[in-house]
Amino acid sequence: MIKIEIKPSQAVADTRSGVSKTTGKAYTISEQSAYIFLGGDYPQMFKINLENGQPPYPAGLYSLHESSIYVGDFQKLRVGKIVLVPYQDSSK
Helix, strand or coil: CCEEEECHHHCCCEEEEEECCCCCCEEEEEEEEEEEECCCCCCEEEEEEECCCCCCCCCEEEEECHHHEEECHHHCEEECCCCEEECCCCCC
16 A cells, blocks of 8 residues: 655645636646655655645545546556545554
């Protein structure tokens, strides 16, 4: 199971908005930082896109919900919308 950690300082959304130069439409992007443990010496920081109106995830340990990974065209493994669920240690 992949472990993701959100530190207390990361329990906030970074929101940016503007107007697209190509379409002229307004946009808003909200994202949140977290650390993912991929087996190396150190976890790696990455960004999670949040849906419109979605509050940021609170500080804590999480794993990826199974809906975040799917098999796409040509039976290729894909990562879709990131959804986090509370982490449960499977080594117990």
